[in-house]
């Protein structure tokens with residue numbers, strides 16, 4: 001379990017933490033996947049924002065075998081998480097303006113930060129709601145696609161040079 005003992009110090013000091021996480025350990029993702037082996041790479045970097053705020057940048061890459069909503073087979077999904085999160089003390093009162101500001105993503109933390117949990121949260125936000133194959137191999141869908149359309153055949157003949 002990877003933990004940062006003081007997330008604010010991590011940001012202030014511009015520290016970097018990177019490595020891999022086993023998908024088998026990211027349990028909240030398991031229902032969405034056809035298999036849970038393999039791993040994801042993450043890169044977490046602390047920095048100070050323009051207003052002096054404590055920031056984290058999290059990049060997560062890897063391929064997740066999502067369950068196709070039509071045929072239930074795997075749809076390989078190229079994960080491309082790149083989040084910038086503004087650390088705020090847990091229980092901090094954010095103003096209405098801050099809460100409504102779409103350009104800022106707040107992350108309330110006590111001090112300690114569970115990296116795997118954060119990675120899991122950000123992946124869940126990034127995933128498509130209803131993943132499915134662009135050309136799904138479900139039998140009924142494939143049959144419909146292969147049925148010969150007489151008009152298409154005619155059009156094809158018309159297009160041919162004499």
Ligand SMILES: [Zn+2]
Nearest residue numbers: 068071133136
């Ligand atoms: Zn499918």
